[in-house]
Amino acid sequence: xxxxxxxxxxxxAASAKAxxxxxxxxxxxxxxxxxxxxxxxxxxxxxxDEIISGMKVISVLEALPAxxxxxxxxxxxxxxxxxxxRMKGLGQHQAQALLDALAKRASLTKPSTLQEIQx
Numbered sequence: 001x002x003x004x005x006x007x008x009x010x011x012x013a014a015s016a017k018a019x020x021x022x023x024x025x026x027x028x029x030x031x032x033x034x035x036x037x038x039x040x041x042x043x044x045x046x047x048x049d050e051i052i053s054g055m056k057v058i059s060v061l062e063a064l065p066a067x068x069x070x071x072x073x074x075x076x077x078x079x080x081x082x083x084x085x086r087m088k089g090l091g092q093h094q095a096q097a098l099l100d101a102l103a104k105r106a107s108l109t110k111p112s113t114l115q116e117i118q119x
Contacts, residue, residue: 024051029063039064039102043095046087053088057081057098064102075101 006014028051031037042060046053061072076083079097081090090098 021051021054025055028052028055029059032060032063033065035065040099042087043090043099046090053086055087057085057087057090058083060087061098 028037028042032039032042039060042052042055058072058076061067061075062069064072067075073083075098076085079094079101081094081098085094
C-alpha cells in the first residue's frame with residue numbers, strides 16, 4: 001500500500017494534530033505522577049477518549065508513582081498482558097487484574113477528578 005501524497009496544508013494539519021496528541025498524553029502522564037489521576041480513572045474514560053485509548057498500557061504504568069520499567073513490565077507479565085497492548089485493547093479481565101494489583105498499593109488509591117482530562 002502506497003503512502004498517500006499530502007498537500008502542504010494537510011501535512012501541517014497532521015503535524016498540529018500529532019503535537020496536540022503528544023501534549024495531551026504528556027499532561028495525562030504528569031497528572032498520574034502527581035497523583036491527580038489514578039489508573040482506574042483512565043480505564044473508565046479510555047472507551048470515550050481516543051487520546052487515552054491510544055496510550056500504551058506500559059507507558060501509563062511507568063507514569064505511576066513508584067513504578068518504573070521493571071515493575072511495570074513485571075506487573076503486565078503477571079496479568080498476562082502483552083507489552084504492546086494499548087488502553088483500548090485491554091480486556092475486561094485484564095483491566096480488572098491490573099486494578100486489583102494496583103489497589104493493593106495504598107499510595108495509588110487517592111480519589112481524583114476527571115474534569116482535567118476531558119477535552
